[in-house]
Amino acid sequence: MTPAAKTHLVKSLARGAGFDLVGVTCADPIRRAAYYRDWLDAGYGATMQYLRRNVRLRAEPARLLDGARAVICVALSYKRSDGYQRTIRPQVDGTLPHRQDAGATRNQRTVRPQVDGTLPHRQDAGATRYQRTVGPQVDLGADASPVRPTGLIAQYARGRDYHLVMREMLATLVDRLRGQLTEQFEARAFVDTGPLLERELAAAAGLGWFGRNTCLLNERFGSYLFLGELVTTLDLAPDTPVPSRCGTCMRCVEACPTKALVRPRLLDASRCIAYLTIEHRGQIPAEFHAALGDRILGCDACQQVCPYNARAPLATHPELVSEVIPARVDLLQLLSMGNGAYRRLTNNTAATRARRNIWRRNAAIVLGNLARADEKIRSTLKKVCFDADPVVRSAAEASAARLETSA
Ligand code: B12
Ligand code: SF4
Ligand code: SF4
Numbered sequence: 364m365t366p367a368a369k370t371h372l373v374k375s376l377a378r379g380a381g382f383d384l385v386g387v388t389c390a391d392p393i394r395r396a397a398y399y400r401d402w403l404d405a406g407y408g409a410t411m412q413y414l415r416r417n418v419r420l421r422a423e424p425a426r427l428l429d430g431a432r433a434v435i436c437v438a439l440s441y442k443r444s445d446g447y448q449r450t451i452r453p454q455v456d457g458t459l460p461h462r463q464d465a466g467a468t469r470n471q472r473t474v475r476p477q478v479d480g481t482l483p484h485r486q487d488a489g490a491t492r493y494q495r496t497v498g499p500q501v502d503l504g505a506d507a508s509p510v511r512p513t514g515l516i517a518q519y520a521r522g523r524d525y526h527l528v529m530r531e532m533l534a535t536l537v538d539r540l541r542g543q544l545t546e547q548f549e550a551r552a553f554v555d556t557g558p559l560l561e562r563e564l565a566a567a568a569g570l571g572w573f574g575r576n577t578c579l580l581n582e583r584f585g586s587y588l589f590l591g592e593l594v595t596t597l598d599l600a601p602d603t604p605v606p607s608r609c610g611t612c613m614r615c616v617e618a619c620p621t622k623a624l625v626r627p628r629l630l631d632a633s634r635c636i637a638y639l640t641i642e643h644r645g646q647i648p649a650e651f652h653a654a655l656g657d658r659i660l661g662c663d664a665c666q667q668v669c670p671y672n673a674r675a676p677l678a679t680h681p682e683l684v685s686e687v688i689p690a691r692v693d694l695l696q697l698l699s700m701g702n703g704a705y706r707r708l709t710n711n712t713a714a715t716r717a718r719r720n721i722w723r724r725n726a727a728i729v730l731g732n733l734a735r736a737d738e739k740i741r742s743t744l745k746k747v748c749f750d751a752d753p754v755v756r757s758a759a760e761a762s763a764a765r766l767e768t769s770a
Contacts, residue, residue, distance in 0.1 A: 517661025731762025
């Protein structure tokens with residue numbers, strides 16, 4: 364069978380296995396790997412030490428499998444009905460955002476890219492940093508009573524764990540390929556956890572382009588896409604990358620609540636709410652508390668405003684769209700949750716990445732953002748000021764103090 368015919372078969376089987384997008388790139392060394400190293404050296408990877416491991420493997424996917432020739436890249440949509448908002452969610456209590464908050468939606472077109480193509484150092488990036496002191500006030504939930512405040516969970520974490528779902532789908536794809544091809548081949552599957560530059564590979568395979576929020580963005584499916592790969596010994600015909608179609612749009616950069624997008628396509632993870640609420644294990648610096656708003660785990664702000672996500676169809680994979688974790692979770696319950704409740708809440712979801720006390724830390728911070736806090740909330744927070752976990756304790760202390768000053 365010719366490489367073109369095999370590639371055709373791979374694509375039709377991948378679609379049959381349920382993937383929304385599939386493309387092929389060769390397993391050659393990655394051209395822009397130096398960008399990744401510079402990004403880490405500039406400090407944008409924050410405390411994510413695992414990104415520093417296997418840097419060479421990330422740059423050379425062929426090292427992941429003897430005789431590797433191609434990488435089959437797949438994507439699966441996880442877009443939910445709250446995947447698009449023209450502007451970042453209005454405050455439900457009817458108050459206007461503080462002036463500092465309004466700054467979050469200001470046009471950043473004046474942030475000049477560095478013409479020499481080098482990355483600004485984190486300290487330099489501070490020049491464009493956003494000094495937020497007062498943040499959005501937390502939605503008490505449309506149907507919730509004022510004493511049951513809730514916090515928001517990012518879309519990617521709500522369904523069944525995409526690592527499990529997509530690895531199973533990739534295994535099905537390999538089985539079907541073995542059933543149809545007479546030649547022997549090897550294939551190794553990756554979804555998120557392997558030492559690969561997944562966006563880079565997906566872009567090379569023509570699945571989409573890098574949005575200004577750094578996400579891989581497809582013209583039809585938008586950016587709520589999980590990525591996965593099969594590194595394989597099969598000889599396949601590579602696809603061609605697609606050009607960027609962001610045009611003059613800057614909505615994602617403008618919408619970022621913490622100005623983590625230092626400039627288009629450059630993310631300072633140490634400022635990103637997804638990093639702060641999931642990956643970061645210590646105390647969240649006070650300068651970000653208000654900007655968290657009501658976000659408990661992850662952040663979708665820079666995707667929610669993307670016009671391509673307005674048009675994209677809703678995800679159809681039943682396990683990814685299932686609400687294993689609801690969109691909004693009761694903050695007081697989170698704060699008091701024990702190990703059993705934590706397991707019941709997060710089992711089989713990608714949200715297990717954040718341990719129980721990380722969830723509790725985040726809930727404590729979000730409670731401090733409440734526009735109105737009754738006595739129950741204040742007394743619960745005060746109790747948590749004596750928590751055994753120093754990080755949870757300090758988050759509760761900061762929030763109790765904020766509620767005191769806003770009373
Ligand atoms: C570390 C990590 C994070 C970090 C850092 C994110 C980041 N932007 O780097 C944090 C914790 C902040 C994070 C957050 C999220 N993540 Co994450 N994350 C990863 C992980 C494990 C590594 C990414 C990485 O290497 N970053 C380092 C930077 C330098 O690399 P990069 O962003 O891939 O950039 C490459 C290209 O963008 C390109 N490039 C960058 N700039 C420029 C500029 C020009 C001019 C050009 C031409 C190219 C170019 O070169 C880079 C190096 O190859 C990947 C899985 C993987 N192994 O790839 C998932 C991954 C990127 N994350 C994913 C998701 C879903 C998220 C969240 C949406 C989750 C959430 N809702 O909270 C957010 C999105 C935040 C955002 N705006 O990016 C998906 C993204 C899918 C997609 N459509 O892009 C991935 C691919 C996991 C998966 N398998 O699906 N994540
Ligand atoms: S995920 Fe949130 S904090 Fe991170 S870059 Fe996007 S909007 Fe900013
Ligand atoms: S919001 Fe605009 S700039 Fe950002 S990724 Fe979408 S199209 Fe590109």
